[in-house]
Amino acid sequence: MHELSVALSLIELAEAEAKQAGATHIESVRVRVGALSGVVPEALQFAFEAASEGTMLEGAKLEIEELPIRIFCPHCHAEREVPAGFILRCPVCNEFCGDIRQGKELELASLTLLTEERP
Ligand SMILES: [Zn+2]
Structure with missing residues (x-):
């Protein structure tokens, strides 16, 4: 599942930024997904929820901004x-x-x- 690896790298990136900023938790994440990126927003949402368990992003809201071609x-x-x-x-x-x-x-x-x- 492509979206799972996308979700994992987003979580890794977000955690690194949050740690650098001295934050303890991440409340929400906003990502930009282009129509040609090959990512299905609904699948990414699902993968994110599963993959964020036990991380700084657990319970965080994922906002997906879909960009047209x-x-x-x-x-x-x-x-x-x-x-x-x-x-x-x-x-x-x-x-x-x-x-x-x-x-x-x-x-x-x-x-x-x-x-x-x-x-
Ligand atoms: Zn023309």
Whole structure:
């Protein structure tokens, strides 16, 4: 399952950042997932919940920001959004465009950290 390894590396990255910031727990994680990244948001959500058990992210909320595919059309000299599942053609002039500007993202966008004072 591809999403499980994605979830594990996100957790690892988030924990490293939280430790560096001196946080004790992570309240929420926001990730950007492009339509071409090959990650299914629902599957990632599920994998994250399972993989975060026993980590600083246990119970944390995973917010997934889905990014549509954007291509650059050399004919129109403009960036165009392409509906998912369509071949990469400019929706305006129907020209084939292989110049993908957005949609392959798979990245950590932000973290909400908690720092508890220890007595
Ligand atoms: Zn075009």
